[in-house]
Amino acid sequence: MTSTRAEWPVSDRVEAFTTQRHGIGHSLAPFDTFNLGLRSGDDAATVERNRADLVQRFALPSAPRWLRQVHGTRVAIEPDMEEPEADAALTRTPGTVLAILTADCMPVVFASRAGDELAAAHAGWRGLAAGVLEATLDAMRTPRDGIVAWLGPAAGPQSYEIGREVHDTFVAHDPAAESAFVSTREGHWRVDLYALARQRLAVAGVTDVHGGGFDTIADASYFSHRRDQTTGRMATIAWLR
Template identity: 50%
Template sequence: MSSERYLWADWPAPDGVKALVTSRNGGVSEAGFSSFNLGLYSGDDQESVRANRQLLQQDLDLTSSPLWLKQVHGIDVADTDVDGQEAEADASVSRKPGLACAVLTADCLPVLFCNQEGTVVAAAHAGWKGLVAGVLEATVRSMNVPADTIIAWFGPAISQHHFEIGPEVREQFLAEDMNCSEAFIPGKGDRWFADLYSLARRRLNRLGVSHVYGGEFCSYDQSDLFYSYRRDGKESGRMASLIWLEA
C-alpha cells in the first residue's frame, strides 16, 4: 500500500473499525487534478478516476467498491446494505463488514462516525448547506445507537480564515442556534469567516455526541496534501473519506 495516498484517522475507535482520508498524492490523474483524484464528475478524465478508485479498493483490501454517493448538499443517508452505487445522498451508514461508507470533499467537512462497540459506522459530507440543513443529525439518527456511545472524527476541511461567507449564511445558523455566533469572525463589509469545525462540533454536542476528534487540517492551506475547490476552482479534484468494519 502506498503510504503517500492515505492519512489514517487518529481517534480511539474500537478494533475492527478502519477510517482514513485520501491525500491528493500517489495516483494517475494529471494536470491540476494531480494525482489521486477520486471525484468521477470533477472534470478529470474519468478513466483516470476509475483507475484511482481501483487502486483504492486494492490497497484497502475491500470486498467490494465503497458506496460512492451522488452528493447534493442535502441530508439523506444511504445504507450500504440496500442502496446501490450513485445513491443520491450526502451520508451513508454500514453495519456489514467490508462495505465501506465514503464521502468526497474538496473544502467541505467530512465527518466519520462509529459506535464504541464497533457494530455500526457512518460517513457524512457536511458543507455549510448540509450542516445547517441537519445532515449530521440525520446521520446520527441513522446509526440507531445511543448518541453518547458515538465517536466522531473530522477530516480535512477549509479553515476559518479562508472560508468567507455572506451574512445570509450566518443568519441561517444563528436562527437555529443563537449561541453559535462564536463560530464567526467579521470580514470586510458585511462578510464573515465561518468555522466549519466549530459549527459541526456544536451540533454534535447538542445531540449528545461528545467524543469528537480531528479538525486540525486545512484543505486550502495544505496544498501538498489536499484538494481545495476555493483555491483551485474547476480543476480541483476530490479526496475521499472512508470508514468500514473490517471483514
Template identity: 50%
Template sequence: MSVTTTDDALIRVDWPAPSGVQAWVTTRHGGVSAMPFDCLNLATHVGDDPSSVEENRRRLRRLAHLPAEPRWLNQVHGTEVATGDASTCLPDADASYTDAANVVLAILTADCLPVTFCSDDGRELAVAHAGWRGLAAGVLGATVARFSASPESIMAWLGPAIGPQAFEVGEEVRSTFVAANPEDAVGFVAGVRPGKYQADLFALARLSLRRAGVQRVFGGGICTFNEAETYYSYRRDAGRTGRMATLIWRTDAD
C-alpha cells in the same frame, strides 16, 4: 509513475475506535490524473479523464486493502442518509450508514468537512459530507439519528476541510445558522470586508454534534486550502480540482 506508499496516499483516522474499524482519508498523492486534478482524484463529476479516475479508484482499493467497492454517493448538500446496502445505484445523499461488516462507506470532499462516526462496539458506522449548507440543514444530527446506539455511545472524527482563515462567507450564511441555533454565532468572526465573516466549519460541526448528543469528537483543524501539496481545495483552485475520499468500514468479527 512510481508506486506511492500508503503513507503518501492515505491518512489514518486518529480516534479510539475498535481495532476492527478501518477509517482513512486520501490525499492528492498516488494517482495518475493530470493537472489540475493531479493526481489521486477520485471523483467522476469534475471533468477529469474517466480512465484516470477508474485507475485511481483501482489504486485506492489496492492501497487501502478494501474488502469491497466503496458505496459512492451523489452528494447534493442535503441531509439524506443512505444505507450501505448492496444496491448498485448512486443515491442522492450526503451521509451513509451501515451496521454490516465489509461494507465500505465513502464520501468525496475538497473543502467541505468529512465526518466519520462509530459506535463504541464498532458495529455501527457512518460517514457524512458536511459543507456549510449540509451543516446548517442538520446532516450531522440526521446521521446520528440513524444509529441504534445512543448518542452518548457514538464517537465522531472531523477530517480535513477549509479552515476559518480561508473561508469567507456573507451575512446570509451566518444568518442561516444563527436563525436556527443562536449559539452558532460563535462559529463566525467578522471579516476585514464589511458584511463578511470567517466561518469555522470545525466549530459549527462540534456544536451540531453536541446538540445531537455526541460527546466525544476528535480531529478537526486541518485546512485543505492552506495545504496545497496534500489536499484538494475547491475554493483555492477556483472550482477546478479533484476530490479526496473519506472511507470507513469494519472487518468481520473473529
C-alpha cells in the same frame, strides 16, 4: 504520505482515513493526481483507474459505495453499488466500504464504541445547516452517548471566508453559532466549520468528537475547490472489519 488516518478512540474493528492529493494516482493537472471524483471534470477512465488503485493500494475489503452527493440530508442505509443520491451512508455489515467525496466540505465519520455500527456524512456548510449530521445520528441504532465522531480534512477557520447568507443561516438556527464566525469586512466572516459541527453534535448528544484542525484551502496536500476552482476530490473511506 497518501492518506490522513482518523485518530480517535474506537474499536480496532473500525478503519477510517481520508485520501490525499499526491503520492498515487494518474490524473493530470488541474486534477493531479489522485482524483476520485467522477463529476469534477476529469477524464472518467482516469478516475476509474484511480478508484481501482484506491481499492488495491489500501487493501479495501470491497469497492467503495459511492454516493451522488447533493448537499442534502438523506442517509443511505447499507448502500449498494448503484450510487444512491444521498449525503450520508450507514452500515452494520463488516466489509462494506463507505465513501464521502470532498474538496473543502467536511467529512464526518461516526462509529459506535463497540465497532458494530458505522456512518459517514458529507457536511459542507449547506448540509451542515440543513441537519445532515443530525439525520445521520437519527439513522443510527447506537445511543448518542455510545457514538464517537471524527471530523476529517475541510476548509479551515483561518482561510474560509463566507458571506451573509452562511452567517445568518447558522445564527438564525442557534445564536450560539455566532462564536464560530470572525468578521473580516462588511458582510463577510471567516467561519469555523469544525466549531459549528461540534456545537451541533453536542446539542444532539454527541460530545466524544475528535479530528478537526485541518485546512484544505491552505494545505496543498488536499484538493480545494475554494483555492483552485477546478480541481479533484479526496475520499474519506470507512469500513468495519
